[in-house]
Amino acid sequence: MSRHVGQRTIGRRRSRTEPTDGSVTTRRFLYRGVLTYTTTENLRELDGRIEYADAKDVPLSDILVPAASGMLLLGSVGVMLWCAPCLTATVIVVLFFGITPTMHDFWNHR
Numbered sequence: 001m002s003r004h005v006g007q008r009t010i011g012r013r014r015s016r017t018e019p020t021d022g023s024v025t026t027r028r029f030l031y032r033g034v035l036t037y038t039t040t041e042n043l044r045e046l047d048g049r050i051e052y053a054d055a056k057d058v059p060l061s062d063i064l065v066p067a068a069s070g071m072l073l074l075g076s077v078g079v080m081l082w083c084a085p086c087l088t089a090t091v092i093v094v095l096f097f098g099i100t101p102t103m104h105d106f107w108n109h110r
Contacts, residue, residue, distance in 0.1 A: 028079055035076035035092070042069040056102055071095045 042049055046066065053061035071091050078088025 028082070032076050032080040035072060035079065039069055039072045039076055042072065053103065056105075058102060068095055068099060 042065075046069070049069075050061050050065045053065050058064060072095055075088045075092035075095065078084060078091070
């Protein structure tokens with residue numbers, strides 16, 4: 001709890017990354033649920049995902065596909081637990097920026 005004295009705050013201050021209300025927490029858990037579902041599907045169908053990555057000419061797909069699933073799992077758990085939110089958000093963004101242009105290149109299909 002903190003109390004204000006003039007312009008100073010005494011006591012514990014709320015972090016800028018800390019959720020402020022129940023709706024933020026609910027949205028965070030819903031987003032985490034989507035990420036976790038995607039991760040479990042990737043891990044359950046790992047051989048098929050590797051074959052698809054091979055078809056898209058992804059180098060080292062037998063290593064990169066499980067690594068990407070691990071990154072997605074790390075990101076989803078980090079979002080759920082709100083551990084190092086900047087780091088876990090960065091992991092998710094790097095993952096999506098790395099995968100999307102190669103695996104979801106719908107603009108190349110005619």
